[in-house]
Amino acid sequence: MMSARWRPLALQDVEAAAAWYGSEAGMQRELAFIKALESAVAVIARHPDVGSSRYAMLLQLPEILSWPLKGYPYLLFYTAHAADIVIWRVLQMQRDIPAWMMDSP
Template identity: 50%
Template structure:
């Protein structure tokens, strides 16, 4: 079962590019590639099981339908909303950031 397509918004793609660039600037090419691999795995999981993510931030930010999923090996959270025909990835943020402030940027 493939599931719904996972479609990152432009700002989510920028988040991912920034995270990869950070690892590359630290001469951690293996970590950069590992981050991309883990994101692909999680996107596949979310495509098949979109309701798996936590709704914690939906309540905190008053954004109904917002879900989040943490990466296991990297300190990032994927923020997304389940749509009828796809998974709408809003942001991919470092877990130590001010999540409420970052979620409102780039709208």
């Protein structure tokens, strides 16, 4: 299984989403979100090519893949490399994904 490296914006995305679930729905929902995220990371770490390339052309990032978080309206955006996966963003599906992906730290 590959290791995961997190980009700073991805970590910020996770912190913001988890905090929102915690404040709006309580600690259990926040922890469930984190568990769904951990499960998604485990899947792509075991099977790095499993993600969708739907946004690759749109974003002009040919290697970017996405994978949904089960039970949550979020996509995890990542690239797969020989030794690891790099998680770039964790974004709500309803957002303007191309604009959010291009945000700089």
